[in-house]
Amino acid sequence: MQVSGDDRATFSDEQSPRRLIDTSTVYEGRVWDVVSEQFSLTADGETITRDFIRHPGAVAVLVLNDDGQVLLIRQYRHPVRMALWEIPAGLLDEEGEDFVDAAARELAEEADLTARQWHVLVDLFLSPGSSSEALRVYLARGIGDVPEADRHTRTYEEAEIELRWVDLDDAVSAALEGRIHSPSAVAAVLAARVARENGFIDLRPAMTPWPEHPSRHSTWPRGAVLEN
Structure with a gap:
């Protein structure tokens, strides 16, 4: 399926906050940590656990x-x-x-x-x-x-x-x-x-905002519970 010109503005990744139940650090490293988080895809969905590296970027x-x-x-x-x-x-x-x-x-x-x-x-x-x-x-x-x-x-x-x-x-x-x-x-x-x-000529200026960087996220604070 091709993306038409009219759809290109919306053909992009986007932040997708989900219900965060719990977060904990399971390993503290010299540069980055490993964290374990429990979340659900919907407000009343089953609990999912994922371990991942928390990285400064x-x-x-x-x-x-x-x-x-x-x-x-x-x-x-x-x-x-x-x-x-x-x-x-x-x-x-x-x-x-x-x-x-x-x-x-x-x-x-x-x-x-x-x-x-x-x-x-x-x-x-x-x-x-x-x-x-x-x-x-x-x-x-x-x-x-x-x-x-x-x-x-x-x-x-x-x-x-x-x-x-x-x-x-x-x-x-x-x-x-x-x-x-x-x-x-x-x-x-x-x-x-x-x-x-x-x-x-189509490249973005050097100071273009970078909202995808974790430091710019306003969601999923550690220890918080978010509702959809």
Whole structure:
């Protein structure tokens, strides 16, 4: 079934508050917790229990230079035991920090770069069946270098980061051929390839609201009971 032009405005995900009966933290981690929640789909429906990761969310940056190349970074990821080609990204773990400011901070810390021009490229829930993690990917252009004296000292896995500039079309091929697996990188290069077709004019401004991020939700407070 095709979506007509008149229906596109309503063809979107939406918040769907349900009756929350109970919520508890079953594991407190260094970065994120595992919570268990009991809820019902309707006001008088049966009780359902789901465990999931409560995540602060993250931002990522697809950097595009004047030569049509995107920046990929190679970093070891222990849960999958692989070194992945990714894009600069990081947690939203500084209270009160604007989303785009967090993206600029991560770009400086992981790639020693600045950018003058920012747009929202794509928004994602990375694993909505098991995690509340929301990710906003920005397109950054107008690239500059962070001064040597101001550069971040990278540690642990980040100390091994390798940077590589790759033609956007080559990055798309790598995604479609299964040679890169990072969800943020795959989504970003595919979205950028589509957006490039009309000169990126349809991209959203960097300060576009992000109501899907958990910090912007006004429903499902912990310990509360909500009625439909």
